[in-house]
Structure formats: C-alpha cells, structure tokens
Amino acid sequence: MDFSLNEEQSMLADSIARFIDTDYDFETRQKIVAGDRSLSENMWRTFAELGWTAVPFSEEDGGLGGGPIELMLMMEQFGRGLVVEPFLANIVLAGGVLRRVADSQQKARWMGPLIEGELQAALAFAEPQARFDLSDIATTAVREGDNYLLNGRKTMVLNGGAASLLVVPARTAGNQSEESGITLFAVPAESSGVTVAAYPTVDSLQAADIKLENVAIAEDCVLGTVDEGYATLCDVINEATLAVAAEAVGIMQTMHDKTVEYSKSRIQFGVPIGTFQALQHRMVDTMTECEQSRSLMYWCVMLNQAQDVSARRTVSALKYQVGTAGIKVAREAVQIHGGMGVTWELDIAHYFKRITAIDLMFGNADYHLDRFSDLPVNS
Amino acid sequence: MNIDLSKDELAFQEEVRQFFAEHYPEDIRRKRNEGITLSRDDMIRWQKLLNERGWFAVNWPVEYGGTGWTPVQKYIFANEMAAINAPPLVAFGVKMVAPIIYTYGSEDQKQRFLPDILASNVWWCQGYSEPGSGSDLASLKTRADRNGDHYIVNGTKTWTTLGQHADWIFCLVRTSSDVARRQEGISFLLIDMKTPGVSVRPIITIEGDHEVNEVHFEDVRVPVENLVGEEGKGWTYGKVLLQHERTNIAGVANSQYRLDRLKEKTAQAIHGGKPLLEDRNFVRKLSALEIELKALEFTELRTLASVAVGAAPGPESSLLKIRGTEVQQSLDALMMEAAGYYALPYIPAQYDLDFPDDNRIGFGTETSTSLRYFNNRKASIYGGSNEIQKNIIAKHVLGL
Numbered sequence: 001m002d003f004s005l006n007e008e009q010s011m012l013a014d015s016i017a018r019f020i021d022t023d024y025d026f027e028t029r030q031k032i033v034a035g036d037r038s039l040s041e042n043m044w045r046t047f048a049e050l051g052w053t054a055v056p057f058s059e060e061d062g063g064l065g066g067g068p069i070e071l072m073l074m075m076e077q078f079g080r081g082l083v084v085e086p087f088l089a090n091i092v093l094a095g096g097v098l099r100r101v102a103d104s105q106q107k108a109r110w111m112g113p114l115i116e117g118e119l120q121a122a123l124a125f126a127e128p129q130a131r132f133d134l135s136d137i138a139t140t141a142v143r144e145g146d147n148y149l150l151n152g153r154k155t156m157v158l159n160g161g162a163a164s165l166l167v168v169p170a171r172t173a174g175n176q177s178e179e180s181g182i183t184l185f186a187v188p189a190e191s192s193g194v195t196v197a198a199y200p201t202v203d204s205l206q207a208a209d210i211k212l213e214n215v216a217i218a219e220d221c222v223l224g225t226v227d228e229g230y231a232t233l234c235d236v237i238n239e240a241t242l243a244v245a246a247e248a249v250g251i252m253q254t255m256h257d258k259t260v261e262y263s264k265s266r267i268q269f270g271v272p273i274g275t276f277q278a279l280q281h282r283m284v285d286t287m288t289e290c291e292q293s294r295s296l297m298y299w300c301v302m303l304n305q306a307q308d309v310s311a312r313r314t315v316s317a318l319k320y321q322v323g324t325a326g327i328k329v330a331r332e333a334v335q336i337h338g339g340m341g342v343t344w345e346l347d348i349a350h351y352f353k354r355i356t357a358i359d360l361m362f363g364n365a366d367y368h369l370d371r372f373s374d375l376p377v378n379s
Numbered sequence: 380m381n382i383d384l385s386k387d388e389l390a391f392q393e394e395v396r397q398f399f400a401e402h403y404p405e406d407i408r409r410k411r412n413e414g415i416t417l418s419r420d421d422m423i424r425w426q427k428l429l430n431e432r433g434w435f436a437v438n439w440p441v442e443y444g445g446t447g448w449t450p451v452q453k454y455i456f457a458n459e460m461a462a463i464n465a466p467p468l469v470a471f472g473v474k475m476v477a478p479i480i481y482t483y484g485s486e487d488q489k490q491r492f493l494p495d496i497l498a499s500n501v502w503w504c505q506g507y508s509e510p511g512s513g514s515d516l517a518s519l520k521t522r523a524d525r526n527g528d529h530y531i532v533n534g535t536k537t538w539t540t541l542g543q544h545a546d547w548i549f550c551l552v553r554t555s556s557d558v559a560r561r562q563e564g565i566s567f568l569l570i571d572m573k574t575p576g577v578s579v580r581p582i583i584t585i586e587g588d589h590e591v592n593e594v595h596f597e598d599v600r601v602p603v604e605n606l607v608g609e610e611g612k613g614w615t616y617g618k619v620l621l622q623h624e625r626t627n628i629a630g631v632a633n634s635q636y637r638l639d640r641l642k643e644k645t646a647q648a649i650h651g652g653k654p655l656l657e658d659r660n661f662v663r664k665l666s667a668l669e670i671e672l673k674a675l676e677f678t679e680l681r682t683l684a685s686v687a688v689g690a691a692p693g694p695e696s697s698l699l700k701i702r703g704t705e706v707q708q709s710l711d712a713l714m715m716e717a718a719g720y721y722a723l724p725y726i727p728a729q730y731d732l733d734f735p736d737d738n739r740i741g742f743g744t745e746t747s748t749s750l751r752y753f754n755n756r757k758a759s760i761y762g763g764s765n766e767i768q769k770n771i772i773a774k775h776v777l778g779l
Contacts, residue, residue, distance in 0.1 A: 001388070001451050002381045003684055009380075069380050260777050280773035281766070287777065288698050295677035296670065302382035317670045324667075370659075373666040 003298060005073070012066075013073040015050065020081035026347045029082055033204040043085050048117025053091055057099050061107060062115055068304040071239070072246040072297060079250025082350055084204050089159030090114060092243050094121035096236035097167045097184055101224030110165055110186060122163035124154035124210055125233060132363040134233055135179045139212060141170035148172070148222070150185065150193075150215040160208025161198025164189050168212070173227050184229035186221040187212075203357035204350065241362040242304060242315050248322035248358045249293050255333040255351050256286045262337055279336055286332050289325035296321045309378035316368040316375065323365025326355045388451055395434075395459045402428055403463050411464045414747035416730045419502075419544045425466050426473075426499040436473050436497055443481050443489070444497045450683035461632035469541065472496040472503035476549045479567065479616050483608035492569070506536035506550035506570070506594060507617065514767050516551070517562045517614065521596065523552035530554070530568065530606070532576075532599040538761070542579050542592035545572055551613050558611070567613035569605040576600075584757070586750040587727055621763060629703030631676050637710050638669060645717050655717055668709050675702050694775035697768035704758035704765065711752040722749040 005013070024043070032040045047053050055070050057063020064070075071092070078087060091114070098111045098121075113119035130136035139152025150170050160166070166187040174181025189196060193215035198208040224232055260283055263274030273279055300314040308314075330352045334341035341348050359365060384392065407421050429435040437453055439445030448456070468474070477496050480488055495501040512519040521534025532552060542548070548570050555564035570577070576599035581589045608616055642665070645655040655661050679699055715722045721741040729739045730747060759765045773779045 001384060001454075001680070003681060005380060260779070263779065274777075274779040277770070277773075280777070280779050281769045283777055283779065284769040284772045287772065288702060291678055291695075291698060292671070292674040292702065295681060296674040298380065298681070299382070299673060299677045302380055305380065306382055308382075317673065320667070321670055321674060369663055369666055369670075372670065373662045 005069075009069060009073060012055070012070060013077060016052070016074055016077040017080075019046075019050070020077055020083070024081045024083060026082070026350075029084060032084060033200075040085065044117050047085060047087065048115070052087070053117050054115045056091060056095065057111070057115055061099060061111060063099075068239070068242060068301045071243055072301045075243045075246035076250035076253075079247035079354075080254045082251075082347065082354060084206075086120065086159040086162070086206070088240060088243060088247075089122050089163070090120060092240045093123035093125075093158065093236060094163070094165065094167045096239055097123060097223055097232060100232050100235060101184065101229075102186075105220070106186065106223065114165075119165060120159060120162040121165040121167065122157050122159040122208075123167045123236065124157040124160065125169055125237065126154060126156045128153055128155045132367045133177065134237060135182065135230060136177045137169055137171050137182055138176050139168065139170040141172050141183055141185060141217070143172075144216075147216040147218055148183075148185065150187065150212045150217055152212050154210040154212070156201075157208045157210050159206060160196060160210055161206050166194070166210065167223065169229055169233055170212075179230045181227050182229045182233065183226045184223040184232060185217050186223055187215060187217055191215050191217070201357065203354040205357075237362055238312055238315050241319050241368075242300065244358045244361050245300075245315070245318045245322045246297060248326045248355055249290070249297050251351050251355045251358075252286075252293060252322070252326050252329045253290050255329055255348065255355075256283070256290050258348060259283060259286070259333040259336050266338075273336070282332050282336070286329045289329050293318075293321050293325050313372055313375045313377060316363075316372040319363065319368040320365045320372060322355075323359040323368065327359060327365075330355045384451070384455070388455060391452055392455045392459065395456055398432060398434075399459060399463050399465075402432075403465065404428070407466065408463070410732065411466060414730060415732055417466055422466055422469055423499045423502075426468060429468075430497055430499065435468070435499075436477065438474070439477065439497075440481065443477075443493050450680065450686070453683060454680060457632040458635070461636040464636060467633070469502065471505050471540070471545075471549075472499070472501065475505060475620055476503050476569075479549070479607060479620050482619070483567075483612075483616050485604075487604065488569075488607065501546045502541075502544050504539050504542040504545035504548050504572075504594075506539060506548045508536065508538045510535055510537050510593070514764050516617075516763075517565070519551055519553060519565065521550065521552045523554050523566060523568055523601065525554070525603070526600075528603050529600045530603060532568070532570065532596040532601055534596050536594045536596075537582070537592075539579070539592040539594045540590060542572075542594055543581065543589065548572055548577075548594060549607075551617050554610050554613075562614040563611050565613040565617070566610050567607040567616045568601060569607060570596075570599065570601050574599050574601065584754060586753040587725070588750070588754065590754070629675065629679055629699040630707055631672065631679050631703060634672055634703070634706050634710055635676070637714070638665075638672060641665070641710070641714055641717060661713075661716065664709075664713060668706065668713065671702070671709075672706050675699070675706060678702070694771050697763075697771045697776075700762060701759075701765045701768050707755060707758050711748075711755050714748045715752050718748045722752075725749075 051064060052074065054063045055066035055074065059065045095114055098107065098114065102111055110119060114121055125134060127136065127138055129138060139150065139154065141148040141150045150168065152170060154168065166189055168185045168187045169182050170185055171181055172183040187194065193213040195211040196208050198206065201207050263279060263283065264272050266273045296318050300318040303314045304311045333348055334352050337346065337348050340346050343349060363371065404424065407425055410417055410421065426435055434446065436445050437448060437456060441447040473496055477493060480492050507516060509519050509521060521532065521536060523530035523532045536550060550568045550570055551565050552568050553564050554566040558564040576597040578595045580593045582591045582593055584590055642656065647654060682695060682699060724740045726740055728734055
C-alpha cells in the first residue's frame with residue numbers, strides 16, 4: 001500500500017496546477033464563460049498541445065495510457081481552477097465510449113481528431129423521463145435497409161451545442177428500462193433530422209437538448225456490439241462519476257482554503273472574523289470534510305486502478321461523500337463570506353454552483369447511497 | 380499509488396493470524412464475544428502474551444522493545460486484533476506514559492520504568508483532569524512543593540480510568556505559580572500509588588459501572604527523581620502525550636469490527652417480517668456510517684504514512700479523535716436501534732462470568748448494547764473534548 005505518486009503523475013499534476021495558476025485565473029475563466037469563443041478555442045488547443053486530451057487513451061491509440069489515478073489528478077486541478085473546457089464531455093464521456101468499443105476505422109475517423117483537439121464530441125446518455133436511470137432509454141433505432149433510423153429525445157447533453165459527433169445510446173430491442181437491447185451509435189451532428197437546442201447551464205458549462213427525428217445512421221456508425229451497449233455505457237459513466245467526484249474534491253478544498261484566508265482578513269467588530277469560535281469550529285468541520293473526502297477518493301481510485309471487484313461500489317461511496325460533504329463545505333464557504341459570497345463577482349459563488357451541479361450529475365447523493373447499499377461487494 | 384499489500388505484508392498478516400489462532404485465550408475470547416466483564420488479570424494476561432511475542436509496544440522505538448513496524452504493518456496488526464475482538468490494551472502505560480519517559484525521561488527513569496511497562500508488571504493510570512479543571516486543563520491546582528529531595532503533593536485528580544487497578548500514576552502538577560503563563564508552572568511527575576496520603580474513591584458512571592475514580596493526594600512525599608524532564612515543562616510533555624492519545628482513540632479497526640457484526644446481526648433480526656438490514660431507513664444510516672468509517676480508515680492511514688517520515692503525530696491527530704469518536708457513538712446508537720426491546724433490561728450481574736447462562740436475558744450481547752451506548756457518551760468528552768480538539772485545529776492547523 002502506497003499513497004505516493006510516481007514521477008509522471010507528479011509532473012502531470014504540477015503542469016496542470018501551473019497552467020491554472022498562470023493561464024486560467026478567474027478573470028480569464030469568466031471571459032470564456034461570457035462567450036469569448038476564440039479564448040476558449042485557444043484553451044482547448046493548449047490542452048491538446050500539452051497532451052492532456054491524450055491522457056486516458058492507450059499508447060497504441062496515440063494516448064498516454066493514463067488510468068483512474070491520472071484522471072483524479074487532472075480533475076482535482078480542473079476543480080480547483082473551475083475549468084469549463086469540455087474535458088469531461090469530450091475525453092471522459094464521448095472519448096470513453098470510443099476508446100472502449102470503437103473499431104480501428106472508427107478510431108481513425110473520430111478518436112484521432114478528438115485526441116488532437118480537432119473534434120468536439122458529446123455523449124447523449126440522459127433522457128427527459130429517465131432521471132438517473134441509465135437503462136431507461138426510449139430513443140429507438142430501427143433497422144431500415146443499410147441504415148438505422150433513430151427517433152427520440154436526449155437532454156442535458158454536455159458539450160452538445162459544440163459537438164460535431166454525438167454518441168447516442170438508443171434502443172434496438174427490449175422494453176424501455178431493459179438493460180439489454182441498447183446500442184451505441186456515432187451520430188454526426190449535421191445529420192438530417194438532428195435538432196440541437198443548446199443552452200448554458202447554471203454552472204457555466206454548455207449543454208443541449210437534442211431531438212432525433214428519423215435520423216438515418218449507417219451501420220458502420222454502430223459503436224461496439226448491437227444490443228450490448230449498456231455495459232459500456234455503465235463503465236463510462238462510472239469513470240465519469242469518479243472524475244466529477246475528484247473535481248468536487250478540488251472544489252471543496254479550494255472553497256475551504258479561500259474561506260479560511262478570507263476569515264483572517266475580514267475585520268468586523270474590530271477583529272478578524274476568523275477569531276470567532278462560532279466560525280472556527282465550522283471551518284474545522286469543513287477541513288475535516290475535505291480530508292475525509294480526499295481519503296475516500298484515494299481509496300476509491302486505488303481500487304478502481306486495481307480493477308477490484310468492489311470498484312463500482314466505491315465510486316458510489318465517493319459520489320455520496322462529495323455530494324453530502326461537498327455541499328456542506330460549499331454552504332459554509334458562502335455563509336462565512338457573507339454577502340460577497342452570493343455575488344456573481346466573487347469566485348466562491350461559482351464554485352458553489354459547480355459543486356451543486358456535480359451532485360446532480362450521474363446520480364445524486366441519495367441515489368448513490370442506495371446504490372452503495374444495494375450493490376454486492378463484488379459487483 | 381497502490382492499494383495492494385506486498386508479498387511481505389501478506390506474509391506478515393498471515394503470521395499475525397496464525398499467532399492469534401494459536402494463542403488468543405479461549406476464555407477471554409468468550410468473555411469478549413458475550414459481553415462479560417474482563418478482570419484485571421485477563422487484561423494483564425493478554426498483554427503479557429503479546430509482549431512475549433514482541434508485539435505489545437507496537438509504536439515504541441526498537442531499542443526500548445518496540446516493533447519497528449511500517450505504518451502498513453501497524454494497520455494490518457490493528458485490523459487483525461479487531462478481527463478477533465481482542466481486548467483493547469490498557470493504554471496508560473504502554474501508549475501514554477512510556478513515550479514521555481523514553482522521549483523526555485532520564486536514563487535511570489528509562490531503566491526503572493520501561494521494562495515493567497513492557498512486561499505489564501506495573502499498571503499505570505493518568506492524573507490530568509481535576510474537579511475544577513476539565514477542558515481548561517492548564518487551570519489545574521494540584522501542587523507539588525519542593526522540600527529537600529522530595530515534592531510534597533496536595534490536590535485531587537479525577538476521571539482516573541481504572542485507577543482502582545493502578546500501581547502508579549503520572550500527574551501534571553503545579554510546581555510554581557510565580558510564572559508569566561500558567562502553563563509554565565506545570566511539571567510531569569510519576570507517583571507510586573502506595574505512597575502514604577494517596578487515596579482512591581470510585582465514581583460510578585451513567586451505565587452503573589466502576590470504571591473511573593477520584594484520586595486524592597494529601598501531603599504525599601514524592602522523590603525528586605520521579606520528575607520527568609525539566610521542572611515547569613510538564614505542559615509541553617503532556618501535550619505531546621495527548622497527541623498520542625488522540626490517534627489511539629480513533630478506534631477505526633474496532634468500529635469496523637462492530638459495524639460488520641451489526642450487519643450480520645441485522646441481516647437476521649426481524650422487523651416487519653423482514654430483516655432490519657432490508658429496511659431502507661436503517662440501511663441508509665448504516666451505509667452512511669460505513670462510508671464515513673472507510674474515509675476515516677484512510678485518513679488514519681494517511682496520517683500514519685506522514686508520521687512515518689516525520690516524528691510525533693501533529694495537531695491533525697485531533698481530527699481522528701473527533702471523527703473516530705463520532706463514528707463510535709453513531710454505531711452505539713445504531714446498535715441500540717437494532718437491539719430494540721433487548722436494549723432495555725438492566726441486570727448488571729449477568730455480565731459476571733459466574734452468572735448462570737440460562738438465566739441471562741437477551742440473546743447475544745444485545746443487553747450490553749445499552750451499557751456501552753451510555754458509557755461511551757464519554758468518548759466525545761475525554762482526551763480533550765471534541766470542542767477542544769476543534770480549538771486546537773483552528774489554532775495550530777488553520778492558523779486562526
């Protein structure tokens with residue numbers, strides 16, 4: 001058992017940390033959020049040039065062969081920097097499907113450009129009626145000649161507005177919530193019958209609702225095996241859940257640190273507010289929540305790295321932890337910042353919104369507490 | 380980063396299991412599993428057994444009889460101890476006063492006291508708190524006035540755990556009141572409980588047991604060679620000791636053992652026609668606790684790993700004390716819930732060994748659940764209350 005990082009891992013974490021400190025300060029981030037497209041495109045090119053978009057892909061696919069540990073290190077830093085660039089949507093979600101099941105032709109067509117930073121992609125896994133149930137898929141794909149005809153609606157598709165490639169799970173067999181009968185399709189966004197309604201989200205990310213009306217998709221756009229896409233979808237969402245949980249740990253730690261610093265400089269009644277015991281104890285609580293969440297993250301990541309039989313269950317434990325503890329830390333941070341904590345101007349408010357959104361992604365705390373309870377240890 | 384145990388660590392785990400399988404006394408096992416009170420002799424016998432194998436003073440430096448184990452070995456050992464439900468070690472000698480003696484004591488003191496602690500020949504107890512000095516420990520009033528080759532000690536110590544069994548007591552005493560800070564007049568003194576003028580009065584705690592005491596000192600003559608380190612530096616030594624105490628009282632492995640047993644038990648118990656473990660409300664509380672405990676296990680491992688490259692545990696050990704005792708108390712409460720009516724009978728005599736089995740009320744150890752629940756409210760109060768721990772973290776970790 002060992003908690004230390006190897007040299008490559010330390011370098012990866014350091015390089016992102018440096019980038020956040022020097023090139024991605026809050027003002028820059030806010031310019032991107034306000035719609036500075038060229039700034040955002042530059043950022044994504046930089047991500048690709050620095051090799052970050054290649055990290056989770058295998059070396060033979062042109063990647064760096066990173067696993068859960070590397071993913072954790074990156075996401076924690078992205079959390080710290082409140083990074084809005086679509087790493088999760090492109091690399092973890094859409095890229096996660098491609099690297100698992102795409103054939104060599106599909107990899108050349110989509111995965112190469114994705115790694116190079118030239119293709120924007122999205123995974124349209126959520127449907128309006130499904131809440132957190134991944135197998136609840138009403139979108140249908142019916143075979144017609146050489147094509148499949150796709151019909152249905154997808155919601156909260158991260159990066160859906162910018163994506164030229166949509167990875168779409170659709171039902172080729174079975175009832176609406178059945179785990180079998182789900183097939184993954186690569187759908188070019190410009191296909192006829194695709195309507196994309198893009199919108200920003202409360203946490204300043206970009207998403208879209210997508211309507212599919214008789215969209216004809218060729219057979220060579222089936223990703224993986226027909227009817228058997230569910231297992232892949234679960235693997236990808238499991239990894240994405242771990243990713244946002246690590247991002248949450250980065251956010252919690254940052255909110256806690258900023259709050260402690262603020263309490264040392266904010267003077268009320270002639271003294272720094274950090275001298276008040278009523279606030280001190282609450283900041284000790286938030287420190288404890290940060291440490292506990294970090295501990296659980298290491299446990300979870302190490303078991304996922306080892307592909308332990310309990311890996312999925314540990315992800316649910318972690319998602320529950322950051323859902324409950326993260327919100328506690330975030331609320332205290334806003335409260336202790338006082339009125340400034342609820343202004344658009346201060347970064348604290350934006351960290352607050354992002355961690356609130358993370359709880360709702362891929363199943364909230366309650367959902368994952370039940371999943372943790374119900375999954376057998378060796379699931 | 381890597382969670383697997385190495386080949387050597389697995390071999391060590393096997394070695395520990397093997398030893399416990401062969402040497403854990405059957406009568407002690409039975410008492411522990413059935414909730415029967417252990418005698419002084421039981422506790423000493425178990426400690427001597429561990430010491431004969433060289434596994435008693437786990438954290439001591441090797442030169443004094445410690446193990447030299449890595450943090451992972453200590454973690455494995457603690458888990459294996461918990462897995463057999465072994466009696467907790469009496470901490471006052473081996474885990475509390477010994478580190479002070481080998482760190483700050485004279486050569487003579489090391490030779491005089493450490494071998495007997497190692498062999499469990501001498502039972503130690505702790506004299507810190509006083510009736511008027513709880514959380515504000517530095518307000519203590521017990522005086523030790525120098526008189527030739529002796530200190531004359533007068534005052535009262537309280538909450539002295541298992542003091543009724545003790546041979547020696549280590550005390551924080553006031554050797555000077557003419558100081559700028561009240562912490563500076565405090566010294567660390569070792570006192571033989573058989574010295575004339577020492578008397579012990581029992582305090583009966585909430586569950587009805589005699590676990591703690593009040594210890595009175597009336598003109599007790601203590602040789603000056605029993606002073607540890609420098610006069611007036613006791614507060615510093617005592618603080619170091621408290622940090623050791625705080626990591627010890629997280630009790631992670633023991634809580635894991637209890638949580639596993641609770642799961643087993645509630646998988647059988649009936650509630651509305653199905654096991655309690657299938658009740659959504661109950662299982663959510665249990666799962667939340669399981670997750671908190673897993674996090675704590677890794678927080679402790681992280682602390683141990685950093686202690687391994689540094690020195691004594693720092694103020695962050697306060698975090699382990701807070702969360703460790705919170706988890707323990709949450710478990711106590713869940714166990715009460717699981718026990719239902721069987722938490723209620725109060726029959727202290729049935730926890731004696733010679734009580735006839737057929738007359739015991741309540742299956743398993745359900746009825747002792749409530750005794751533990753009541754008794755263990757102490758956990759968030761002792762060793763520096765959890766609020767004091769928060770003050771310590773606020774000041775020394777957060778710099779507030």
